[in-house]
Amino acid sequence: MPRRRFHSLISAALLSCGLICNLSMAQQVLRVSAIPDEAPTELQRKFKPLGAYLEKKLGVKVEFIPVTDYAASVEGLINHKLDMVWFGGFTFVQANVRSRGQIVPLVQREEDEKFQSVFITSKGDINKLEDLKGKTFSFGSESSTSGHLMPRSYLLAAKINPDTDLKRIAFSGAHDATVAAVAGGKVDAGALNISVWEKLIAQNKIDTKQVHVFYTTPGYFDYNWSVRADMPSEMQKKITEAFLTLNPASPQDKEILELQRTKRFIPTKTENYKAIEAAAHNAGLLK
Known part of the structure; x- marks a missing residue:
């Protein structure tokens, strides 16, 4: 093999390894936030047992990072300052539009199908x-x-x-x-x-x-847990499974679910929020 081609292959392999290693290191801490739709102390109280549960299930440190307003939650996820955010339907739409379709909604509460x-x-x-x-x-x-x-x-x-x-x-x-x-x-x-x-x-x-x-009001789709599309698919799968396996028959899981004001989480998808996007356009709130 020509020396120049050999060196090119080695460089490509090292670059690939570097990207993977950096991504792996980044996922040693899962930075989580939520739209500030309630008092900061209440958001922290609700998240604490969920964060501990996710740490055990995912094998990474989970850190809750409060944000000052709704816009900060959108910008934080898009700009890689956050890894997962509890969005409302409208903030999910804003984030997805701003990122040109690079936000993935993973799960929602059962109640969020007809909020x-x-x-x-x-x-x-x-x-x-x-x-x-x-x-x-x-x-x-x-x-x-x-x-x-x-x-x-x-x-x-x-x-x-x-x-x-x-x-x-x-x-x-x-x-x-x-x-x-x-x-x-x-x-x-x-x-x-x-x-x-x-x-x-x-x-x-x-x-x-x-x-x-x-x-x-009549019912509509609302809240979800969202991540960026560039999060490794294996991590997305692990997060989704962690939420879906929460069982109200378990006292520990029941506490988490009650704090999240639900009986169970279910999968969700971007298409569920098309009506929210249309409503935002009609109301002149989404340019």
Whole structure:
């Protein structure tokens, strides 16, 4: 074999090894985050046992890295600062569009197949969406599926333009903050995801005589755990299997599932979020 060709083959092999080794080293720590749709302390509490479980199943250190806002979760995954993120349907769509199809949704909760938003108020004269005209209103984060995109979509379907028909709109930043804004009289009404609403009721953190639901949306696909397409397929498979094998019959697994507010995780796919993408375009929230 000519010496020059031999050296070329050796160089290619070393480069390939270097790439594989670097990728392997990168996966010694799985950097995980989640959209900040609840208080940071609550997100940390929910993730701690899940993180410990994933470390055992994957054989790597799992580190939870909180982000300041929804956009940071999108940019963090795209720019290789995060390896896996708990996205809402809209943030997944944003990440997938921004990365030109390089984001892979692995699993979702069973409930995320038909997720819902609730509209809440403390006012006796608000009983349907049309009653919101001329009122003050709070969404959650601007990038929230269940706290903004889908509520806005259903308002538009009811021929209510939030930007012109409401007296004032605000963005609380998180679902629990929306409840606080309505309960505290800062706004007449607001919208949030049904899961957080039900959790706050179960924890006796809401006086339903003071704040009540007056409209619940139809179901839509929402949250998922996503990774980049360049994550090794074997690691993607191991992560997926770890979620799918969580068993509510096991006390340890049951705790994890309850904190994630589900009975089980199921596989998901990009196609599930086409309706969310269409709604975002229709609402003018995705360019």
